[in-house]
Amino acid sequence: MLKLESLVFDNGFARLPEAYYSRVCPTPVPDPYLVCYSPQAAVLIDLDPAEMARPELVETLAGNRLLPGMDALAALYAGHQFGHYVPQLGDGRAILLGEVKNAAGEGWEVQLKGAGRTPYSRGGDGRAVLRSSIREFLCSEAMHALGIPTTRALAIVGSDHPVYREDVETAALVTRLAPSFVRFGSFEVFYYRNQIEPIRQLADYVIARYYPELAARAEPYAELLREVARRTAELMAQWQAVGFSHGVMNTDNMSILGLTLDYGPFGFLDAFDPGFVCNHSDSGGRYAFDQQPDVAAWNVTKLAQALVPLLSVETASAAIGDYPQQFGRAYIERMAAKFGLPPGGETVPLLMDTLQLLAQNRVDYTIFLRRLCDFDSTPGALNAPLRDLFPDRPAFDAWAARYAAALRQQDSADATRREAMRALNPKYILRNHLAEAAIRRAADHRDYSEIHRLHALLSRPYDEQPECEAYAAEPPDWAKRIEVSCSS
Structure with a gap:
C-alpha cells in the first residue's frame, strides 16, 4: 500500500490529439471535508486507505490541488438522449485527473465528478450536490459487490459551497475510478461531424489499451x-x-x-x-x-x-x-441459476410464468428470490414464508407445486441448492428509501454514519447479517413518494 506522494500518475487519454478533449483544471471549493470513502476502491490503485484521512488527499479529491503527473482534462462526446441526437455533450461536470497503474499492471483512470465548469457544461455550474453524490458512491460500490461490472467510487468530498438545483444544496465531489470512461458517444460525435480519422484513432486507442x-x-x-x-x-x-x-x-x-x-x-x-x-x-x-x-x-x-x-x-x-x-x-x-434450475427444458416457461405471477401479485422481487432459497420441495410442504408474499394463495400453491416438481426432476437436494442460490440472490440491495435516509442524515445533521453503515452492509449483499435484518424489509409507505430525476 502506497502513500499519497508515491502514487504515479499518467494520462494515456491525454496523449490522443486534443480533438478528443479540452484541458481544464478543477474549480476549487472552499473548506472541503471528507464525507466517506471506500477502502476496497483505494486498494485498486494501491493507495493505503489510512491516507484518506490526510488533509492533502482531501484537497486533491476536492480539486483544490493537483499531484505531479496529473494532466487534467474534460472529454468530448455526443450522444442520443431519449432517442434524439445531441451533437455536443462531453464532461460537463467531470474532470479526468489521470491514470494510476497498480502493482498488478492494471490502469485506473481517476475522475472527479462535480469538479466545476468545463467547455462542455452547456451553461451549467459543473457541480454535483451531496444528495446525488451519496447515491452514486453507494450504488457504484454496491453494484461491484453484486458482481456487476461498474465504475468504482473512491470517495465523496463535501463543501458548504451552495449549489442551486430545485433548492439550495451543498456541493460534493465523487472520485470515480474506471479503466476507461470512453463511451459510445465518444465515437458518435465524430461520425456526425463526418470526421473519419478521429474515429479510427479512437478505435485504435481502445483496441490497443483494452482489447x-x-x-x-x-x-x-x-x-x-x-x-x-x-x-x-x-x-x-x-x-x-x-x-x-x-x-x-x-x-x-x-x-x-x-x-x-x-x-x-x-x-x-x-x-x-x-x-x-x-x-x-x-x-x-x-x-x-x-x-x-x-x-x-x-x-x-x-x-x-x-x-x-x-x-x-x-x-x-x-x-x-x-x-x-x-x-x-x-x-x-442467470435466472435459471437463481432458481436452482438448469437453463434448458421447461425452465424458460416456468421462469416467465413466475415473473408474470410476481407482477400480478406485486411481490417484492428481492425478498421473493431470497426466500426462494429456502424452498422446501417435499410434496405438500406449505412454504409459508414465501406463500405469505402472495395475496393470491391458490395461484401460489399451483406455482409452488410446479416448481417443486421441477426441482425433484433434477434430483436436487434442498440443502445443497440453498447455499448455491444464496450466493446468487442478494438479501440486501440499495433501495431508494435506504439511500434517502442516509442523504437526510448527511444533509440535515452532517451525520455520515448511515452512509458508512450502508456501504459496509452492501459490500456483503449475499450474507445474512442478522443484525441488519431491518435493511432487508419491504420499503415503508413513505418510500412510494420518493421521486428521483435527472437532477439526482
Whole structure:
C-alpha cells in the first residue's frame, strides 16, 4: 500500500490529439471535508486507505490541488438522449485527473465528478450536490459487490459551497475510478461531424489499451464492435436479473467496456413491475425496466453506425447481429441459476410464468428470490414464508407445486441448492428509501454514519447479517413518494 506522494500518475487519454478533449483544471471549493470513502476502491490503485484521512488527499479529491503527473482534462462526446441526437455533450461536470497503474499492471483512470465548469457544461455550474453524490458512491460500490461490472467510487468530498438545483444544496465531489470512461458517444460525435480519422484513432486507442487481443484479427474494428455488443448484452442480463433500472440509458452513458456508467436516477425493483420507471423525468417510459435490453440493442446499433466509416454496413450489422441471442442466453442462464434450475427444458416457461405471477401479485422481487432459497420441495410442504408474499394463495400453491416438481426432476437436494442460490440472490440491495435516509442524515445533521453503515452492509449483499435484518424489509409507505430525476 502506497502513500499519497508515491502514487504515479499518467494520462494515456491525454496523449490522443486534443480533438478528443479540452484541458481544464478543477474549480476549487472552499473548506472541503471528507464525507466517506471506500477502502476496497483505494486498494485498486494501491493507495493505503489510512491516507484518506490526510488533509492533502482531501484537497486533491476536492480539486483544490493537483499531484505531479496529473494532466487534467474534460472529454468530448455526443450522444442520443431519449432517442434524439445531441451533437455536443462531453464532461460537463467531470474532470479526468489521470491514470494510476497498480502493482498488478492494471490502469485506473481517476475522475472527479462535480469538479466545476468545463467547455462542455452547456451553461451549467459543473457541480454535483451531496444528495446525488451519496447515491452514486453507494450504488457504484454496491453494484461491484453484486458482481456487476461498474465504475468504482473512491470517495465523496463535501463543501458548504451552495449549489442551486430545485433548492439550495451543498456541493460534493465523487472520485470515480474506471479503466476507461470512453463511451459510445465518444465515437458518435465524430461520425456526425463526418470526421473519419478521429474515429479510427479512437478505435485504435481502445483496441490497443483494452482489447489488445483483437489487434491481430483480420477485421479488428468489427471484432471490437462484436465484443462491445457481447459485453453490453451480458451487462443487461445482469441488470435485469438483479432488478436494477438505470434510468438514463442514453448512448453517452454507455461504456465501451461494458461497465455500468453514470448513476443518476437509478432504482432497484421493490414490488415486481416490468414497466417500472425509476426516472421521474422519463414521462414516456423510454427507459422502463423491461425496455432496457431493447434500448441497449438500439444503442449498440448507434455505435455500429458510428463505426461504419471503418467497415461496411454489412460487416457492422453482422458484428452486432448476435446481440438478441447473447442477451437471451445470458439472462436465462442467470435466472435459471437463481432458481436452482438448469437453463434448458421447461425452465424458460416456468421462469416467465413466475415473473408474470410476481407482477400480478406485486411481490417484492428481492425478498421473493431470497426466500426462494429456502424452498422446501417435499410434496405438500406449505412454504409459508414465501406463500405469505402472495395475496393470491391458490395461484401460489399451483406455482409452488410446479416448481417443486421441477426441482425433484433434477434430483436436487434442498440443502445443497440453498447455499448455491444464496450466493446468487442478494438479501440486501440499495433501495431508494435506504439511500434517502442516509442523504437526510448527511444533509440535515452532517451525520455520515448511515452512509458508512450502508456501504459496509452492501459490500456483503449475499450474507445474512442478522443484525441488519431491518435493511432487508419491504420499503415503508413513505418510500412510494420518493421521486428521483435527472437532477439526482
